[in-house]
Amino acid sequence: MSKNRKSRDPFAGREAEKYANPIPSREFILQHLEQVGEPVSHTTLCQQLRLEDEESVEALRRRLNAMSRDGQIISNRRGVFGLAGHMGLIKGKVQGNKDGFGFFIPEDGSGDLFLNGREMEKLFDGDQVLARVSGVDGRGRKEGIVVEILKRRYQQIVGRYYHEQGFGIVVPDSKRIPHEILIPDKAAGHAQDGQFVVAEITEYPSRRRKAIAKIVEVLGDSSKPGLEIDIALRSHDIPHEWPTAVTRSLNQFDEQVQEKHLIGRRDMRDVAFVTIDGEDAKDFDDAVYAERQQRGGWTLFVAIADVSHYVTLGSVLDEEAINRATSVYFPGHVIPMLPEKLSNGLCSLKPGVDRLTIVCEMKISTAGEMTDYCFFEAVIHSHGRMTYTEVADIVQTPATETQEKLRAKMRQRHQSLLPHLDELYSLYRALRSARDNSGAMDFDTTETRIVFGENKKIREIVPVYRTDAHRLIEECMLCANVAAAELMESSKLPALYRVHEGPNPNKLENLREFLSELGLYLPGGDKPEPSDYKKVLQQISNRPDKHLLQTMLIRSLMQAVYQPKNLGHFGLGYPAYAHFTSPIRRYPDLLIHRAIRFLIRNKSSRHLQKQADAGGLSKKQIYPYSASDMQDLGEHCSMAERRADGAGYSVMDWLKCEYMQDKIGDEFNGTVSSVTSFGLFVELNDIYIEGLVHITELSNDYYHFDPVRHCLEGERSRTSYHLGDSVEVKVVRVNLDEKKIDLQMTGSVAAARPAPRRRKPGKKKGFPDRDRSKKHKDKGKDLNNGEGKKKSKSKNQRQGAKAEKSGGKRSGASSATKKPGSSKTSKAGNRNKSRRSGAPAAKRPRR
Known part of the structure; x- marks a missing residue:
């Protein structure tokens, strides 16, 4: 380190203690970028800081990448580094939504930005991008605009191939990718209409054109045994084939332990x-x-x-x-x-x-x-x-x-x-x-x-x-x-610790309001301890709705992660x-x-x-x-x-839908396992399968969603449907492609009740729930005392309700009212729906 820089770097001593060949500290790099006043490349920064030997140049590159990863600076594809605040840019990822809009999720944990449908036309779910705030829409939401796409999430897309009206398309299996992918005839290979395929993207989408791809693998049709696993492995980018070098390396091992x-x-x-x-x-x-x-x-x-x-x-x-x-x-x-x-x-x-x-x-x-x-x-x-x-x-x-x-x-x-x-x-x-x-x-x-x-x-x-x-x-x-x-x-x-932080403050407040409606109380103030949660568990231990109340408690908690900073494990105490x-x-x-x-x-x-x-x-x-x-x-x-x-979860949902295909028209007793603005999720007793009673299937009334009380309440009749209500339902539709089971109320609703008092729903500002795919069923596994031991190969697939499983936005932010027959579907929506569904679900070939 040069004497001049050493005298100016306030943390030069610390760096010298840690490294034999110290480089500028993070603090000094930030100070230097502030003084320069413009973004600079790695090469230029090396020249400005007088780093010449190969080891220092490479060490600075690693430090800049680490600072970029930690959100201290911003970098783009051209290798230019700058201060985020001065560039007006934020680094983060795109999260898509099946309805065409999306969200920008900043790496630094700051507020999300809404991405409208037009902005999403050029993006895929999971793309890493630089974005900036573009304004505020009429609903008070901060909107964003993507300035640069740093890294594409997908190189290949798994979906269903269709050929109609002279051209081919692939409809992605992931509902977070609403785009259709164009497949030129010469790029279709041996794929047949209706088969599931893997398509490799050759041209990414823009605002003027759709993505173009070529089919590189045909997975088969829906009757193929094991297809659901083939789709899930590829849709979630799970490595499943052993590289040749790995299989060769196994020859070094004997069958038995050597002396x-x-x-x-x-x-x-x-x-x-x-x-x-x-x-x-x-x-x-x-x-x-x-x-x-x-x-x-x-x-x-x-x-x-x-x-x-x-x-x-x-x-x-x-x-x-x-x-x-x-x-x-x-x-x-x-x-x-x-x-x-x-x-x-x-x-x-x-x-x-x-x-x-x-x-x-x-x-x-x-x-x-x-x-x-x-x-x-x-x-x-x-x-x-x-x-x-x-x-x-x-x-x-x-x-x-x-x-x-x-x-x-x-x-x-x-x-x-x-x-x-x-x-x-x-x-x-x-x-x-x-x-x-x-x-x-x-x-x-x-x-x-x-x-x-x-x-x-x-x-x-x-x-x-x-x-x-x-x-x-x-x-x-x-x-x-x-x-x-x-x-x-x-x-x-x-080292890596298994870290599980305490409850989310907003969810904690909602949980307490919900519990109070049932005469239950969670002690502990703003920072409850595991023992406080245990007191609630003891209160509900003999209740028939114990399972659902446990789900609500689990939803209020954070997910466990691996990280080098030990913050303890809340769930296990x-x-x-x-x-x-x-x-x-x-x-x-x-x-x-x-x-x-x-x-x-x-x-x-x-x-x-x-x-x-x-x-x-x-x-x-x-x-x-x-x-x-x-x-x-x-x-x-x-x-x-x-x-x-x-x-x-994807495979379990597929298998359960397949199981229910020959049960259309059958009636079941069930329990309301989740309440949303678009309907009721009902878990069917004894078979542990969940379906949706859409809000349009309810009685002739306007229903308001109360996200705190977890209920739908009729405006005129004041009939309400609550979490835990016992209901009788009939299976009316099963869509294997979209992994949806649609139900309809039949007979009496045992626990639907007149509301004791009418609470006027108030609209919450903000986004529709973007559901980060952190499903509440994930959270229970760190709390079930199974944390140290491998689970049964049939993991608990039912922990909590399933967000956006059967259409509509899962929104805790809106108290929208709906009336039977009030929803409209565009022609394009009907076209896409028929394309995704293929033949009626009940008549499809079964595996």
């Missing part, structure tokens, strides 16, 4: 570890064992497959694991993060074979409190592959004579493991009692499992009930994850929490494993145990990450998790 790999590991093969998983599980990444201490309490051992031994830093396996970041689970199918030779082979803790692990040994008091912990590398030999059902039958107190006989039979079958299983169960009860007393929340939602018949058609949808066996493993995994987070905090290493227990299926867990192995080999602590014959592992070899690297990895892994969830 040389046991060096530096504690031999725990004689310890009676067991795995406890679902009946259909194949990848066993955790095993548990507990023993009672002489002075009271227990020693709990949680052994996790040492994936970091096989997936080494910078390898092709590592690069693909980063790319995928998580395994993706569909009903009856999984896209693994790691190849099966590892996920179901060397890294799977199968019984009777040696496996490499990282073990967390924890001391648990009789009161269920973790008093100490220690991590070490080990080799184990699982003594049994148990299922949740088996363990529950063994340890839970039987309620009937039949269950007593089954329990005796199962205990006889697993006699050698009984002392260890009974000790684990005693430990679980202590852990569970301690968590209950701490005020931690426990949302006991119902998960479902799809049972397939022939040709992968749904035979039935059944509830999956959590037993004490599920909870036992969850408590063990929670302990290990907490220990891992505490180790990361004390080590000061940059922990000041620090990390993911350590599932490295086979989650990349953040693999990162924690690398950090722990680095610490074991290089640091001395009572929380770390290194074997005498263990060698060293340098930071460069295994854990060279900076805080900036962790920020990027956290954002990527959080995105990949949402991406996987979105794909899973």
